[in-house]
Amino acid sequence: AERLAAAVPLFSCPHLSVSELMAPVFKNAVIKIFSALLLLLPVAVAAEETHETLSAAALAADNQCEHSAGGDCALNALQKRGQKLSVEASEEAHDKLWGSCSQYGCTPSYHSWMGCQCNSACAQHGNCCSDYYSKCAPGTQPVPAPTVGDNPPVTSTPGQLYGHPTPGASYPSHAGFTLMLVEEFNSPIDLDSDPIWTWSDGGLTEGQVRFQKQNILFQGGKMKISVSSTPAVNPQTCSHAEVADIPDKPLSSGEFRSRHNIFRYGRYEVRMKAPSVKPGNPNIDGNFISTMFVFRDAKYKHWREIDFEITGEGPAAVTTNVLSADNTDRWKEGIQESRQVSAPNTRSDFHTYAFEWLPTSITWYIDGKKVRQKTGGGVPIPDMAGKVMMNMWIFGETYGFGGRKGHNNVYPMESEYDWFRFYKWDGETHYPCSGFGAGCLTSDDQYLSSNNPCDGIPQTGTVYGKAPCRAACHR
Numbered sequence: 500a501e502r503l504a505a506a507v508p509l510f511s512c513p514h515l516s517v518s519e520l521m522a523p524v525f526k527n528a529v530i531k532i533f534s535a536l537l538l539l540l541p542v543a544v545a546a547e548e549t550h551e552t553l554s555a556a557a558l559a560a561d562n563q564c565e566h567s568a569g570g571d572c573a574l575n576a577l578q579k580r581g582q583k584l585s586v587e588a589s590e591e592a593h594d595k596l597w598g599s600c601s602q603y604g605c606t607p608s609y610h611s612w613m614g615c616q617c618n619s620a621c622a623q624h625g626n627c628c629s630d631y632y633s634k635c636a637p638g639t640q641p642v643p644a645p646t647v648g649d650n651p652p653v654t655s656t657p658g659q660l661y662g663h664p665t666p667g668a669s670y671p672s673h674a675g676f677t678l679m680l681v682e683e684f685n686s687p688i689d690l691d692s693d694p695i696w697t698w699s700d701g702g703l704t705e706g707q708v709r710f711q712k713q714n715i716l717f718q719g720g721k722m723k724i725s726v727s728s729t730p731a732v733n734p735q736t737c738s739h740a741e742v743a744d745i746p747d748k749p750l751s752s753g754e755f756r757s758r759h760n761i762f763r764y765g766r767y768e769v770r771m772k773a774p775s776v777k778p779g780n781p782n783i784d785g786n787f788i789s790t791m792f793v794f795r796d797a798k799y800k801h802w803r804e805i806d807f808e809i810t811g812e813g814p815a816a817v818t819t820n821v822l823s824a825d826n827t828d829r830w831k832e833g834i835q836e837s838r839q840v841s842a843p844n845t846r847s848d849f850h851t852y853a854f855e856w857l858p859t860s861i862t863w864y865i866d867g868k869k870v871r872q873k874t875g876g877g878v879p880i881p882d883m884a885g886k887v888m889m890n891m892w893i894f895g896e897t898y899g900f901g902g903r904k905g906h907n908n909v910y911p912m913e914s915e916y917d918w919f920r921f922y923k924w925d926g927e928t929h930y931p932c933s934g935f936g937a938g939c940l941t942s943d944d945q946y947l948s949s950n951n952p953c954d955g956i957p958q959t960g961t962v963y964g965k966a967p968c969r970a971a972c973h974r
Contacts, residue, residue, distance in 0.1 A: 603628070616631075617631055682696075691954075697950045701754060705895050706748070711734065713753070716913075723913045724752060725753065725891075726750055727752070744968055756889070760795055762885055766856075770850070770852075771850070772914065773789045774891070781814060784902050786902040788894070788901045790890055791852060792889075793806070794886055797960075799826070799827075802825070804822040815843060816902070821836050833878070887919075945957075947967060
């Protein structure tokens with residue numbers, strides 16, 4: 500306060516000398532004023548915390564980003580998908596930013612000044628630092644169990660391959676994992692009747708596309724997701740996948756996804772090629788986001804995501820993300836950790852993208868080379884099952900994420916998927932369900948889990964106390 504008092508004359512009364520203005524009475528008055536302001540800081544913090552407790556009620560009245568005329572909502576949408584750490588930023592530096600047991604040390608009791616806790620009671624209260632088990636209690640981290648009273652675990656038969664593998668083919672093995680699902684895309688998959696896969700009727704708030712089944716193509720031994728300049732055919736306002744009403748979008752695209760939240764710890768691999776913005780020239784930049792990820796649906800209750808995002812801002816632009824949040828449908832600071840990783844030209848040829856998801860780590864690979872590993876940090880490693888998804892979308896007209904040169908885009912634009920494989924972690928005891936069905940799903944796994952109006956999956960649950968919208972199936 501004394502330093503601030505000394506600084507005030509220099510800015511407010513430049514025509515008087517410092518000695519004249521720093522008379523004792525004036526100086527003491529300034530000190531008292533700034534001291535009082537400092538005392539008000541805890542009140543402001545408490546008010547902010549109270550505001551947070553009202554977020555659910557506020558979202559009930561304003562839960563659709565597209566209905567907002569202001570810029571804050573668009574910014575949140577941009578950050579949700581595009582906030583990045585620089586390539587040079589290390590996981591260790593990020594740990595220090597959020598707090599970690601490596602930083603705090605293992606403690607015998609709770610400390611309010613710590614952003615997360617490193618004591619033996621933290622698991623009970625759900626506030627452990629992400630590296631608590633590795634630093635303070637190695638070998639003791641429990642694998643999350645299903646909710647008491649829900650269906651018991653039913654695991655698939657070991658050694659049996661599901662999906663559409665090539666008969667007689669030999670597939671690579673990975674220590675600690677068992678191959679369970681293979682999609683070769685050699686023949687069309689009926690996305691209305693397949694027991695594992697379906698389509699999304701969604702569309703991101705910040706994007707220009709609406710997803711529809713017609714934009715998921717199976718041609719030449721590949722699955723192709725096509726962005727078209729033709730809008731979706733007779734789209735219904737209500738989206739089951741987004742659990743919300745979606746306004747008209749100028750473009751259409753597709754999202755291939757699993758029917759149920761049945762994927763958890765394991766190794767996920769896809770061989771894919773990102774689109775050329777202009778046919779025949781993979782070096783011209785534009786705007787697109789081409790993906791493979793695991794996402795827990797619906798995000799209103801438990802938002803969990805691990806992904807690869809290939810974008811149009813450069814031939815080697817690849818971002819890896821992990822998100823974890825509860826009781827929110829919007830991005831906010833602290834729910835996401837992102838990193839751009841080194842990659843080859845994603846558009847000129849096919850490359851293999853993989854991540855290994857374990858209870859204590861996530862490791863990303865490109866063409867068998869490790870490009871990132873997460874073991875700590877402020878965002879917890881997801882511990883709940885989700886759906887596998889692959890899609891491509893275009894950001895809004897500002898092209899705020901996915902590449903600034905969207906004016907170069909030539910449609911139709913296609914991302915290609917050669918194959919997909921899922922290897923279950925050998926320590927996983929609950930997921931996937933037998934036959935990749937719904938037999939082991941908990942009630943939480945089935946919350947607002949419909950993907951489209953034709954999938955036959957009940958839209959069970961409410962959105963902030965309100966019934967979800969409903970669309971009709973028109974095949």
